[in-house]
Amino acid sequence: MNKIKFLREGIKNLRTTGTVTPSSRFLCQSMLKGIDFDKARIIIELGGGDGVVTRHILKKMHPEAKLLTFEVQANFCELLRKIEDDRLVVIEDSAEFIEQYLRQHGYEKADHIISAIPFVIFPKEVAGNIVKTCRDHLAPKGFFVQMHYSTILKSLYESIFPNVKTSFTPLNIPPAFVFHCSN
Numbered sequence: 001m002n003k004i005k006f007l008r009e010g011i012k013n014l015r016t017t018g019t020v021t022p023s024s025r026f027l028c029q030s031m032l033k034g035i036d037f038d039k040a041r042i043i044i045e046l047g048g049g050d051g052v053v054t055r056h057i058l059k060k061m062h063p064e065a066k067l068l069t070f071e072v073q074a075n076f077c078e079l080l081r082k083i084e085d086d087r088l089v090v091i092e093d094s095a096e097f098i099e100q101y102l103r104q105h106g107y108e109k110a111d112h113i114i115s116a117i118p119f120v121i122f123p124k125e126v127a128g129n130i131v132k133t134c135r136d137h138l139a140p141k142g143f144f145v146q147m148h149y150s151t152i153l154k155s156l157y158e159s160i161f162p163n164v165k166t167s168f169t170p171l172n173i174p175p176a177f178v179f180h181c182s183n
């Protein structure tokens, strides 16, 4: 999807998309920093959108690894399904159901969970429950990575994960923060 189309979808569905522009390559790089792609075999992406982060993950991912990408908007899922890569599974459902889909694909935990879900527009309890589900389904050395346009929810992540590292990416519209959370 080009930037204009993303902008149109973003405006139309702002309450679900949470942005009007896709993540820049600088933001994608920042989100994936520190992830050991040689070792990771099962990665979850939350809020795949038009697939910009998805493609970055696939480019780095091991040939035998799997990527489960959750996305609630049908039009974005259609685009994600056009990515021709057998390692990608597009899940047209909410991130709330991580456990169910992990099990369905034969896994108990994910090596890493990369999220662009706009939790700031979620009721706090719903956001907290999804983040707790992520924590509970993360492999021991795994990262839960979350991007946001502010640090407003940093305390939520700090209340759920013992380790939270924050980085800032100015080269994105709008500039963004990335939280690398681990157990």
Ligand SMILES: C[S@@+](CC[C@H](N)C(=O)[O-])C[C@H]1O[C@@H](n2cnc3c(N)ncnc32)[C@H](O)[C@@H]1O
Binding pocket: 016, 017, 018, 019, 021, 022, 023, 046, 047, 048, 049, 050, 051, 052, 053, 054, 070, 071, 072, 073, 076, 093, 094, 095, 096, 116, 117, 118
């Ligand atoms: C900020 S966009 C990110 C798109 C893309 N990953 C990027 O970084 O440019 C957030 C995406 O999360 C999706 N989303 C919102 N709520 C969700 C949920 N509960 N489960 C899965 N995806 C969700 C939206 O539809 C939207 O595509």
